[in-house]
Amino acid sequence: MSLERKKKRISDVVLLWLVYISAFISILMLVGIVSYVFIKGIATINWEFLTTVRSSIKETNGIAGNILNTIYIIVLTLLIATPIGIGSAIYLNEYAKPGRMVRIIEFTTETLSGIPSIIFGLFGMIFFGNTLGFGYSILTGALTLTIMILPLITRNTQEALKTVPQSYRSGALGMGATKWYLIRTILLPSAMPGIITGIILSIGRIVGESAALLFTAGSGYLLPASTEGYLSKIMESGGTLTIELYLRMAKGQYADAFGIALILLLIVLGINFLTKYLSRKFDVRVDRR
């Protein structure tokens, strides 16, 4: 028998087939989901759907209020979570000495990212809603989501800080810069692409979140009536797009549900491309968990 002759084992062929079939299933899933939502949802989306709110008097059926709520929650959550997350990463990477303290902080950050969103929802409802008295409001929702996305921002900032060369630090400190000056003018700008990636991923998480918001931000769907209303809105109940999708699904309004699903899908697609683009352009390591 020649050494060159390739003997095919049956088990090899079967396994290779299994591998290909599995991959095929995974792809089919994605293509199926995206195209199904697209086909079912595209008919619902028009200008009126995007710019009006649900109202039986005016006979409109739009989601403008929910779009606004989503934007409110994204902005508010990021305003609170980003500074804390970045600060936490700076502490872990620049100040902390390895030891029990760091182990505890890293363990809790890890734990936070493993807690399911429904638990965050319960906690947010009783802590921010009842104990602190914010009730069902956009603020309660944003504070709840803050805890949820904290690990995402912290970890991505940490990854970015780790890639800043050690020589930058010793150089700056050697020239007499203080640590705060070093962080402000050298570390943070160098870590910016990583931080931005973390923020974009967080937006994706916020947009897709539903269980943590159902009992915290509630399901309000109206637009503010007056200009002052835009300020007081954060203390009022406001359902995001996902919540509205859930409610319409539960009511059996499937056409509307698919319309919202398509919008969500487009946002997620956009965020995905943006992170891809950023990580390629700036060579950022992305931590999605």
Added chain:
Amino acid sequence: MKAQNFSIMGSNKTKSAVEKVAQWVFTFCALCAVFAVFSITAYMIINGTPALAKVGVTDILFGTVWKPTAGEPSYGILYVILTSITGTALAIFMGVPIGVMTAVFLAEAAPKKLAKLVKPAVELLAGIPSIIYGLLGLMILNPLVYKIETFLFKDSETHQFTGGSNLISAVIVLAIMILPTVINISESALRAVPKQYKEASLAVGASHMQTIFKVMIPAAKSGIITAIVLGVGRAIGEAMAISLVSGSVVNFPLPFNSVRFLTTAIVSEMGYAADTHREVLFTIGLVLFVFIMLINVVMTRVLKGGAGNES
């Protein structure tokens, strides 16, 4: 500028004050996560235990009758707990083989160009909001499962038809949802296997498939276990995707029964529950929280035990 500012010693005081404040602020930020986990744990225990005392531990945890709004209410959640465990186990059983195989495809079997197309697709799958999985499960999966159900039980007189909203549908949705997690982590575990292992195995005459399944997968074991543990965490904690798909009736977890999970029990009843009923829902939350914490502990063990496999 005044003259004294030119001294190199001049502004030391304010500078060191700023330094101190900065360090305090950063430390405070880092402690936020600790504080959050601590208060979540405390709140879950404080709110979850009163019902256990009021109704009785065995009556809640081992009771099988769930009638929270009846005249003589009964709060047994055994079936709910069993449903969550069974559902998660089945989803893992279904999703992990496909996930690991796809990871093998991405890391080893696929031509580079194809892998470059598949990888972003998997990442996108991870980003799709869970509620959309629920919507699709309701619109596509339930009718399909209903067809199978009518076929299987057409002669049965005792079967309660679910219209496709049953454990099987929920399990399939969960299996799809854990796919991206399993694929991504297994793939990086496979890629982290030292090249020498593969080369040595090929050099002694093992085929490519033998090398993958007998050398590389065992070597990537701890990474794959991490993937499974994370998958378990994701499946047991998922709420919105399966709340409408699973039928939401408290039942023994048989494949074609409408069932209620720990998570969906909270989602579907928290809106109107009051008094003891509400407290029991928090107990359900506590049970879920305990499961998640156990998973986290297992996870840290695995990560510590695993040599060199990055998650």
